Amino acid sequence: MINTERLVQEFCELVKIDSLSKKEAALAAVLQRKLTELGLEVIKDKKSAAAAGSDSGNLLGRLKGNVQGARAVLLVAHMDTVTPGEGISPVIDDGVIRSSGATVLGADDKSGIAAILEALRHIAEEKLPHGDLEVLFTVGEEAGLLGSRYLDYSLLKAQLGFVLDSGGSPGTIINQGPAQDKIKAVIIGRTAHAGVNPEDGISAIQVAAKAIDHMKLLRIDEETTANIGTISGGNVTNIVCDRVVIEGEARSLSDDKLDRQTQHMLDCLKKTCEESGARLEVTTERLYPAFFVDRAEPLIGLACRAASAAGFEAKVMASGGGSDTNYFNARGIRTLNLGTGMNRVHTTEEQIKISDMTGTARYVAALVSEIVGKG
Numbered sequence: 001m002i003n004t005e006r007l008v009q010e011f012c013e014l015v016k017i018d019s020l021s022k023k024e025a026a027l028a029a030v031l032q033r034k035l036t037e038l039g040l041e042v043i044k045d046k047k048s049a050a051a052a053g054s055d056s057g058n059l060l061g062r063l064k065g066n067v068q069g070a071r072a073v074l075l076v077a078h079m080d081t082v083t084p085g086e087g088i089s090p091v092i093d094d095g096v097i098r099s100s101g102a103t104v105l106g107a108d109d110k111s112g113i114a115a116i117l118e119a120l121r122h123i124a125e126e127k128l129p130h131g132d133l134e135v136l137f138t139v140g141e142e143a144g145l146l147g148s149r150y151l152d153y154s155l156l157k158a159q160l161g162f163v164l165d166s167g168g169s170p171g172t173i174i175n176q177g178p179a180q181d182k183i184k185a186v187i188i189g190r191t192a193h194a195g196v197n198p199e200d201g202i203s204a205i206q207v208a209a210k211a212i213d214h215m216k217l218l219r220i221d222e223e224t225t226a227n228i229g230t231i232s233g234g235n236v237t238n239i240v241c242d243r244v245v246i247e248g249e250a251r252s253l254s255d256d257k258l259d260r261q262t263q264h265m266l267d268c269l270k271k272t273c274e275e276s277g278a279r280l281e282v283t284t285e286r287l288y289p290a291f292f293v294d295r296a297e298p299l300i301g302l303a304c305r306a307a308s309a310a311g312f313e314a315k316v317m318a319s320g321g322g323s324d325t326n327y328f329n330a331r332g333i334r335t336l337n338l339g340t341g342m343n344r345v346h347t348t349e350e351q352i353k354i355s356d357m358t359g360t361a362r363y364v365a366a367l368v369s370e371i372v373g374k375g
Helices: 004-015 025-037 046-052 107-125 204-213 255-276 298-309 324-330 354-374
Strands: 041-045 058-063 073-078 091-093 096-098 133-138 160-167 172-177 179-188 218-221 224-233 243-252 279-288 315-318 334-342 351-353
Touching (some): 025 041, 073 354, 160 354, 204 255, 224 255, 255 279, 298 334
Antiparallel strands (some): 091 096, 096 351, 179 243
16 A cells, blocks of 8 residues: 555655755665665666766666566656755645745656655555566756766666656656757857947847847747747946847757747847847757657557556646656657646746645556556
8 A cells, every 4th residue: 555654754855855957966875775775776877977967877776576577667757856956845734745935846856756666665565566677767857858868778678668757647648748959049249338339339139139039939839839048148238248148949749840940040040140240159959859659559558557547537648848758769668758746846836735646656556567467
């Protein structure tokens, strides 16, 4: 039986451990100990640490199955959190765990970690049948899926997996996620005294504003979004600003649409700079590929049956957010992203229902059993 009190206690313990992206070492040490105590062989993926620029690599735990011939399954959650994520103090109120208001809560994605750990304990205590289990806690997910991007995939044996890293109540099954392009542009104008001879200057701020004004941004269509997230430049008001840095992104479930949206944003920058006499330095990077698991695939049916067995209505849908799921599918490991009940993530109002946490742990256990029975 899932132990709710133990689950809540462990979740609160985990969120109090600071683990901003690329600073996951303290949490990884605690999780290594917990996995070892649960009888898993634990491996540190040192290659991923160096490539991701993290003080810890991915953490992989292996538990040998007790059913001969059962398929191995991969269970994944990420260790890092976004800012403000230091000194988190969880508050429990009327069945809900929320942030104190000064930081995020860290349910993204420590709710996934806690659910996996509790499911492992439940499986062990109830002596439930299971195939080989691979538990992977990744680094740098919030910084561009770095852990799954740079993972040493030779360490994995499982060919199917579940990532516990989505909003939505237990039973939410994400079968499609977008690719993302990152755009960084530097606009270089010409400095001048703003009060004496401003006409001799080229304001990089003004050029940036015109370029952005010409861009189609935010919700482009049902599959595509785009955003300018940061703008920086200028030091004082009496000098025409000659340098501005813009950072933005575009996402789409369609590679063709993403290519077009990214090119549109670049064209706006190039045309405006040319018309204004400014110089443009721009770089783009595809942070991760899109993924799609067809509803007719057996993995979807397996996840839906497990949801029903755990007492939930399965809801299969696409997501506008990226996750480690994107890279696992790109590397040939058929993977779905599952809802944990996390809500208002990446804000200081982040929260999660205790009942959803318990339900997620129950769902993980049901998935393991379904794979053994009918997988």
